[in-house]
Amino acid sequence: MTRRARTRLFLVSAAVLAVVVLAGFGELPSFGHPAATLGAVLNRLAPPQGHITDVVTAVNFTYRGVDTLVEEFIFFAAVTGVVLLLAPLDDELADHASDAATGRWVPQTSDAVRVLALALVGPTILFGLYIVAHGHLTPGGGFQGGVVLATGVLLVYLAGEYTHLHGLYPDGFVEGVELGGASAFVLIGLVGLAVGGTFLASWGPLGRLGQLNSAGHVPLLNLSVGAEIGAGFVLLLSAFLRQTIVLRRHPPTRHRLGSS
Amino acid sequence: MSVLAYGVAAWLLFVGLWGLVQSRNLVHMVICLAIVQAATYVLLVAIGYRYGAVAPVFAGIRLGTVAVDPVVQALCLTDVVVGTTV
Amino acid sequence: MNVLLGTVLILVAAVGTVVVVLRDPLRQALAVSLFGILLGIYFFSVQAIDVALSEIVVGAVALPLMILLALAKIRGGVQ
Numbered sequence: 352m353t354r355r356a357r358t359r360l361f362l363v364s365a366a367v368l369a370v371v372v373l374a375g376f377g378e379l380p381s382f383g384h385p386a387a388t389l390g391a392v393l394n395r396l397a398p399p400q401g402h403i404t405d406v407v408t409a410v411n412f413t414y415r416g417v418d419t420l421v422e423e424f425i426f427f428a429a430v431t432g433v434v435l436l437l438a439p440l441d442d443e444l445a446d447h448a449s450d451a452a453t454g455r456w457v458p459q460t461s462d463a464v465r466v467l468a469l470a471l472v473g474p475t476i477l478f479g480l481y482i483v484a485h486g487h488l489t490p491g492g493g494f495q496g497g498v499v500l501a502t503g504v505l506l507v508y509l510a511g512e513y514t515h516l517h518g519l520y521p522d523g524f525v526e527g528v529e530l531g532g533a534s535a536f537v538l539i540g541l542v543g544l545a546v547g548g549t550f551l552a553s554w555g556p557l558g559r560l561g562q563l564n565s566a567g568h569v570p571l572l573n574l575s576v577g578a579e580i581g582a583g584f585v586l587l588l589s590a591f592l593r594q595t596i597v598l599r600r601h602p603p604t605r606h607r608l609g610s611s
Numbered sequence: 612m613s614v615l616a617y618g619v620a621a622w623l624l625f626v627g628l629w630g631l632v633q634s635r636n637l638v639h640m641v642i643c644l645a646i647v648q649a650a651t652y653v654l655l656v657a658i659g660y661r662y663g664a665v666a667p668v669f670a671g672i673r674l675g676t677v678a679v680d681p682v683v684q685a686l687c688l689t690d691v692v693v694g695t696t697v
Numbered sequence: 698m699n700v701l702l703g704t705v706l707i708l709v710a711a712v713g714t715v716v717v718v719l720r721d722p723l724r725q726a727l728a729v730s731l732f733g734i735l736l737g738i739y740f741f742s743v744q745a746i747d748v749a750l751s752e753i754v755v756g757a758v759a760l761p762l763m764i765l766l767a768l769a770k771i772r773g774g775v776q
Contacts, residue, residue, distance in 0.1 A: 361632040365625060372621050382616045382657060390659060390680030394667055397681075406667040406678070407747040410685035422689050429696040482750075490668055490746040494692055498754040505762070588762070619706045623713045630717030638722040642729055646713050649736055652752070653709070656745045666744040679744045691751045 403487045403569060411492070412569045419572075420536060423579060427533050430583040437590040468510035475503035483577035487569045493576025500577065501584030508592065522589060525582045532579025539568050539575065616657040623650035641697070648694045652687050659683035705739045730756060 397409040411419050483496030507519060627646035634640045659680030667681035712735055716728045733756015740749035 357632060361629065365628065368628075369621075369625070372624070376617045376621065379617060379658065382660065384661065390667075390682045393681055394678045404668060405747070406681040407684045407688065410681050411688060415685060418689055422692050425693060426696050490666070490750055492747065494688070495747075495750045495754050502754075615703055615706050619710045622710050626710075626714050626717050636720075636722060639720070639725060642722070642725050643717055645729065646716055646732075649709075649713065649732070652736065652748070653706075653739065656740060656743050656748060659745070660743040666746045668746065684745045684748050687745065687748045688751055691748065691755055695755050 401567065401569070405487055405490060405492070407490070408486050408492045408569065408573070412487075412572050416540070416572070419576070420540065423533060423536055423576060426580065426583055427529070430529070430586055433587055434590045437593070465510050468506045472503055472506045472510065475506060476500060479503055479577075479581070483573055484570065486573035486577075493573040494580050496573075497577040497580025498584060500581035501588065504581075504585045505588055508588070522586070525585050525589070529579050529582035529586065532575045532577070532582060535575035536572060536579070539571055543568065617654065620650050620654035620657065623647070623653060644697065645694060648690065648697075652690060655683050655687045655690070702739075702742050705735065705742055709735050709739055732756065 393410060393414065394406055397403055397406045397414075401409055401413055403409045403413075479496045479499035479502070481496070482491035482499060483493055486492030486496065623646055627643045627650060630643035630646065631640055634643060659682075661679050667678040667684065709732070712728065712732045716725055716732055719725045719728055733752055736756065737749045737753035740746070740752055
C-alpha cells in the first residue's frame with residue numbers, strides 16, 4: 352500500500368475513532384471526582400483484612416493475584432523467546448569474549464564511569480532488595496525491586512568487562528533463579544489452595560500491621576516475583592550483550608559501535 | 612482540568628497511532644506503540660484520582676484517610692509490566 | 698497543585714509528540730527515556746506511587762537499554 356493511501360486510510364479511521372473516543376470521554380466522571388466505589392471499599396478493607404498497608408500491592412497479590420501470575424508468565428515467555436532467538440547460530444563464531452575483540456573498535460570505558468559504576472553496585476543491589484522486601488508496606492514490590500536488582504548487575508558490566516559479568520552470573524545459575532522465582536509463585540498459590548480452598552488464598556502469619564513480617568504470604572510472593580524479574584532481565588542483558596559483543600558472523604570488519 | 616487530563620490521553624493515543632502508521636523502521640514502530648500504551652496509563656490513572664486524596668499506602672497514615680483508587684493503579688502496574696515485555 | 702499537574706500533562710503531550718516525530722532510533726531512545734521520567738512525575742502528581750516507581754524503573758532503564766542493544770545488534774549484523 353502506498354504511503355499516501357496509507358495516510359488517507361489512517362485519517363479516515365482516525366476520524367471515526369475520534370468520534371468514538373470523544374463520545375466515550377464525555378461519559379467519564381470529571382477529573383478529581385471518581386465515581387468508582389470499589390477502590391474506596393478496598394482502601395478501607397485491605398489493611399484490617401490482610402494486615403497490609405500498601406493497598407495496590409494487596410490488590411495485585413491477593414485480590415487479583417491470578418492476574419499477577421499470568422503477567423509473570425508473560426514475562427517468562429518473553430525472556431525465553433528472546434534468549435532462544437538470540438542463541439548462537441551455526442555460522443556465528445564465538446569470538447574471544449572481550450570488549451576489545453579484534454578488528455572492532457569500541458570506545459574505551461572511561462575511568463570515571465568505571466569507578467562510579469563500581470561504587471554504585473552495592474547500594475543499588477541493597478536498594479533493590481529493600482524495595483522487594485518492603486513491597487507490602489511501602490510502594491514497591493517484586494517487579495520494581497527486581498528491575499533495580501538487574502540494574503545492579505548491569506552496573507557490574509559497566510564497571511568491568513563482559514567476561515566479569517559472565518563469570519559472576521553464569522547463565523545456568525541465573526536461569527535457575529528465574530525458574531525458581533516462577534515456580535515459587537505457583538507453589539505458594541498451591542499451598543493457598545491446600546490451606547484455604549482457593550488458589551492463592553491467604554496463608555501464613557498475618558502479624559501486626561506495619562511490621563516487616565506481616566501480611567501472610569504476600570512478602571513471599573514479592574520475593575519470588577523479584578527473583579524472577581531480576582533474573583529475567585539479567586538473562587536478557589546477557590543474551591543481547593553476547594550478540595553484540597562476542598558473536599561474529601563474518602570476519603570482523605571495522606565497525607564503530609553505536610554510530611549512524 | 613478534566614479536558615486537559617483526558618485530552619492529553621487522547622492526544623497521545625492519536626499521535627502514537629499516527630507515528631505507527633507513518634513509520635518505516637521497526638524499532639520506531641515499537642516505540643510508537645509504547646507511546647500509545649502510555650496514553651492508556653494516563654487515562655487509567657486520571658480516572659482514579661480524587662482531589663485532595665493521598666496515595667493508597669497507609670504506612671504511617673491514619674487508617675481511613677481518603678485515598679485514591681488502588682484498583683486502577685494495580686491495573687496500570689500490570690499494564691506497565693506487559694508493556695515492558697512488548 | 699493544579700498548576701503542577703497541568704504543566705506536567707502539557708510536557709507529557711509535548712515530549713510524546715517529539716518522540717513520534719524523531720526519525721533516528723538512537724535519538725528516539727533518549728527521548729523515550731525522558732518521556733518515561735516525565736510520565737513518572739505525572740504519576741507522582743496523581744498519587745499513584747507504585748505505578749510511578751514501575752514506570753521510572755522501566756522507562757529509564759529497561760526500555761532504552763533494550764532499544765540501544767537492539768540497535769547495536771541490527772547494525773552489528775549488517776555487513
